[in-house]
Amino acid sequence: MPLLTLLRQGNPLANADHQREILEMPGDGALPMFHKTLHEHGVADLKRRKVTTLQVNVGKLCNQTCRHCHVDAGPDRRELMTQETFEHCLRLIRDFEVETVDITGGAPEMNPHFMWFVTEIRKLGRHVIDRCNLTILTVPGFTHFPLFLAEQEVEIVASLPCYLEQNCDSQRGSGVFEKSIRALQRLNELGYGVEGSSLRLSLVYNPTGLSLPPNQQKLEQSYRNQLRARFGIEFQQLYTITNMPISRFLDDLLASERYHEYMSLLARSFNPSTIDGLMCRSTLSVDWEGFLYDCDFNQMLNLATHHETRLHVSSVRLDQLENHPIAVGRHCFGCTAGAGSSCQGALTG
Ligand code: SF4
Ligand code: SF4
Numbered sequence: 001m002p003l004l005t006l007l008r009q010g011n012p013l014a015n016a017d018h019q020r021e022i023l024e025m026p027g028d029g030a031l032p033m034f035h036k037t038l039h040e041h042g043v044a045d046l047k048r049r050k051v052t053t054l055q056v057n058v059g060k061l062c063n064q065t066c067r068h069c070h071v072d073a074g075p076d077r078r079e080l081m082t083q084e085t086f087e088h089c090l091r092l093i094r095d096f097e098v099e100t101v102d103i104t105g106g107a108p109e110m111n112p113h114f115m116w117f118v119t120e121i122r123k124l125g126r127h128v129i130d131r132c133n134l135t136i137l138t139v140p141g142f143t144h145f146p147l148f149l150a151e152q153e154v155e156i157v158a159s160l161p162c163y164l165e166q167n168c169d170s171q172r173g174s175g176v177f178e179k180s181i182r183a184l185q186r187l188n189e190l191g192y193g194v195e196g197s198s199l200r201l202s203l204v205y206n207p208t209g210l211s212l213p214p215n216q217q218k219l220e221q222s223y224r225n226q227l228r229a230r231f232g233i234e235f236q237q238l239y240t241i242t243n244m245p246i247s248r249f250l251d252d253l254l255a256s257e258r259y260h261e262y263m264s265l266l267a268r269s270f271n272p273s274t275i276d277g278l279m280c281r282s283t284l285s286v287d288w289e290g291f292l293y294d295c296d297f298n299q300m301l302n303l304a305t306h307h308e309t310r311l312h313v314s315s316v317r318l319d320q321l322e323n324h325p326i327a328v329g330r331h332c333f334g335c336t337a338g339a340g341s342s343c344q345g346a347l348t349g
Contacts, residue, residue: 046325053284058108061074072247101128134159163230204238206240280295285298305321
């Protein structure tokens, strides 16, 4: 279906196939195909190296409904990883010698097996990251999570798209900023983010508009100055992340008729020095049902790993992953634009 027809319909993009169809439409010079751009820079196929990080999406249930959410998460979603699938993940973590388990959602803490899963990974001695939206830590029934996370020495990577209340609330919902500040203060009390502490607290910034993130180091300094002066908050690091043209953000781009503008910005900002560090080269992503993807973004687009049958966490072998080509599409320009982007922030200085 032509893009303009879709634009005129103004339909929210309900399914991943529909999104992929839009992203992979034949383009003009301003919207090249991602794999062709890679070829032009001498990369025949993007291939995975050793899997060092398993990113586990434990479900789409969330207490928020942020405008930019690429997961389309919210309080009405019922998709949650089961204990059986968690057990398969544990096998993979142990057998493939995965170093870091990066837990995401939705709000990961809302999965009823979250605490058990974290405890089991820590027994294996592996590093755990909780991608926390902060506000969940202030919701009745979840206020014990900060202490649990501290006891398990879980790294917290927390979304805070701006240090200004208005900007933050416009993207994430009314009242989110105030609750996020309270949660950060509680985490600081427990030792998170404090200089010399082993409890790591990182913040995540993503642009509120149609722009690339600013310089990560400079923005980190602004965050530090503002949060320290106004709220006494400390953190170790700020990650800047580019908004990916997926799910709700893609909806917004189409509804506002700015899809071409944004995609052209990403494509013309292609930076070849980001290719080496792309997160899909060392990360494997598993969805709430246990199916495997090259990254969280491919998961949202239902773009499976390059195999004849879909790989599942219960049966995957290491030789099916390492040195295998990664499935790419135009959304990948979001990872290679400017300083590059990944779940660990910018890819180049
Ligand atoms: S962006 Fe994060 S906090 Fe916001 S709705 Fe999505 S999963 Fe929830
Ligand atoms: S979206 Fe980014 S991380 Fe995912 S496959 Fe593309 S380049 Fe790799």
